[in-house]
Amino acid sequence: MKCDSLPTPPSAGDAERQLLLLALEMQNEELQAAYQQAETARTEYASLYEHAPMAYLTLGPTEAAMPLLTRCPVE
Template sequence: MTSDETDFRDSGKLREKAEEQLKKNQKTAYALSIEADAGKLLHELQVHQIELEMQNEELQQAYETAEKALRKYTMLFDLSPMGYFSLNPDGVICDLNFTGADMLNERRFSLVNSNFKLFITEDSKTVFTDFFKRVYTSNAKESCQVMLGYDNKSLCRVYMEGVVTEDEQNCLLSVVDISKFSRD
């Protein structure tokens, strides 16, 4: 009998050889299992990567759409021939467009946080104050005509309409210069 042959009559040696064979088989099965798991994991990662690439592409398209809308509405707001203002409940200017700044004869960003009432002539302050109160109490669009000016200097006669936003409770004000149309 060669040394490679097992004596099946010796139960201890037989058991030892069987356990060695089982370990070999388990190692092979384990290696195959790991390989299969790695293949599954690689597949899942590849699918996830493709999903992320698709989401990224969708986000890029949404970003481009948002950028186009921003440019469009910025142009519409900033370059409108009508003055636009957003005033808080105290009459402080929160935002305005370039035309609104031109009507007040000031630079746009220097007007933010200024009180709009400072740019209403003394003769028109009562009209504006009544209009501003109505805007906040009626919850409807209100309008009036006032003279813009400061330091006893009249700038222009304007027609304005205002409405209060529900979310921030700011007054959105549109202002049109009607100096060329009115006789005062």
């Protein structure tokens, strides 16, 4: 029986890479959750803005009027 087939013990570099990978995976999960929350808030805000009972005017960075609501509810 040869000793060549024995697994080599993990090196310090392998353990460090595993820790970095775990940290990156956790950061990615947090980023995805934050993105989902922001997207949900944006969608809700856009819906409120678009379906408001009155017209809103949005000013751009140069204080010029941006396009108005695309539709106005009819009562």
